[in-house]
Amino acid sequence: xxxxxxxxxxxxxxxxxxFNRGIASWxxxxxxxxxxxxxxxxxxxxxxxxVFFTLKDPADGACLGxxxxxxxxxxxxxxxxxxxxxxxxxxxxxxxxxxxxxLRALSLERFGLGEHLAALERxxxxxxGEGLFAAERKRPLPFLPRRIGxxxxxxAAAKRDVLTTITARFPAANVLxxxxxxxxxxxxGAIIETLRALCREDVDVxxxxxxxxxxxxxxxxxxxxxxxxxxxxxxxxxxAVGHEQDTPLCDLAADARASTPSMAARLVVPDLAELLxxxxxxxxxxxxxxxxxxxxxxxxxxxAHERLDRAPRxxxxxxxxxxxHAGGxLRALSPxxxxxxxxxxxxxxxxxxxxxxxxxxxxQVDVELAEGGFGARVEETR
Amino acid sequence: VTEEPTFEAAQKELEEIxxxxxxxxxxxxxxxxxxxxxxxxxxxxxxxxxxxEGKIEELASRAEAAKP
Numbered sequence: 001x002x003x004x005x006x007x008x009x010x011x012x013x014x015x016x017x018x019f020n021r022g023i024a025s026w027x028x029x030x031x032x033x034x035x036x037x038x039x040x041x042x043x044x045x046x047x048x049x050x051v052f053f054t055l056k057d058p059a060d061g062a063c064l065g066x067x068x069x070x071x072x073x074x075x076x077x078x079x080x081x082x083x084x085x086x087x088x089x090x091x092x093x094x095x096x097x098x099x100x101x102x103l104r105a106l107s108l109e110r111f112g113l114g115e116h117l118a119a120l121e122r123x124x125x126x127x128x129g130e131g132l133f134a135a136e137r138k139r140p141l142p143f144l145p146r147r148i149g150x151x152x153x154x155x156a157a158a159k160r161d162v163l164t165t166i167t168a169r170f171p172a173a174n175v176l177x178x179x180x181x182x183x184x185x186x187x188x189g190a191i192i193e194t195l196r197a198l199c200r201e202d203v204d205v206x207x208x209x210x211x212x213x214x215x216x217x218x219x220x221x222x223x224x225x226x227x228x229x230x231x232x233x234x235x236x237x238x239x240a241v242g243h244e245q246d247t248p249l250c251d252l253a254a255d256a257r258a259s260t261p262s263m264a265a266r267l268v269v270p271d272l273a274e275l276l277x278x279x280x281x282x283x284x285x286x287x288x289x290x291x292x293x294x295x296x297x298x299x300x301x302x303x304a305h306e307r308l309d310r311a312p313r314x315x316x317x318x319x320x321x322x323x324x325h326a327g328g329x330l331r332a333l334s335p336x337x338x339x340x341x342x343x344x345x346x347x348x349x350x351x352x353x354x355x356x357x358x359x360x361x362x363x364q365v366d367v368e369l370a371e372g373g374f375g376a377r378v379e380e381t382r
Numbered sequence: 383v384t385e386e387p388t389f390e391a392a393q394k395e396l397e398e399i400x401x402x403x404x405x406x407x408x409x410x411x412x413x414x415x416x417x418x419x420x421x422x423x424x425x426x427x428x429x430x431x432x433x434x435e436g437k438i439e440e441l442a443s444r445a446e447a448a449k450p
Binding site: 283290291294297305308311312314319 | 396431
């Protein structure tokens, strides 16, 4: 659209109509978007071509005029009342005759609790399909974190609960608190930023805590960006959001979910007193073990020593017995023993006589007996 | 100078000596030499055990003193 200006010397001036046309033309280039808000001041007249209402942001009260062709509006049969939450699909528009800006609605959907829950369910299915909530993604929490990050509202009871419990269990714990918005449209972005900031500070684990609140209050904790940020967080995240029955989607993406802020604190730090007790028991066991091992080695050594001491004497006795045995056998085998039984040895010129033919009658022989002996002469040979 | 054997090595050697002596295979000279070596090993092992016991007592009393 060409907008004509009038030149008054060095000043270019637009007529109101031209100005409005220009703005309207510029606005028409903006994209069609979805806008969420509460219906107020619904105005509908049979003689009007359009219905009008104001969309109000429940978070900060910001307002936006909306128009919608009446036939289309009636066709939806939504039976809307003031305060109903809706999603409007439309385009910004300038009503040129009056220079009034508004949203030209092309489509309108009620967005009550049911629709809200359905949308959340769809998001949940989508993220689950991507494996964001899978059990094998869950990381174990550190046993003794060097530094704990706590993301919470600035004056939240949740913050106090977490800090009190952590300090009671482990007085030396190092907690870095990141305060942020925990409610409203700015909360998801702010929480994500705080998570990242804490990660840069080298925390070992992060607790994301928020006390109870209405369904709407807890909505930021189901925000897709936040759920993804929790799943992608480089350190394990423990969530404690709302009450037991609330399950915001960030709970499903977290590495551990606590039912209350103080339960979250119990998950991230061990109980020092209990730890010391266990350590004590361990040490007592250690001492008992060492003493037992010592006793066992001592008994084993004593046994070996006893046997060692016994061994040479045993050896000696065995040797002596063997010697006695050999001596006995030696004595049994000596010729003397044979002579004792009445035998005699006959020698002729020193050689033992074994047959009658070895001597001649008249020959001199020596006879040896068990006791002494005598000389003799051969009478006859046979 | 040979390096001192570990407790386990000394214990093992001692038990091997006892076994050899008890089997009666060793000649007398060797048996006497083995016996002497066995006594040395026994002394060494016993000293080590006594030292270990002293250490346990010391650690236990120190741990006791450090209790909060």
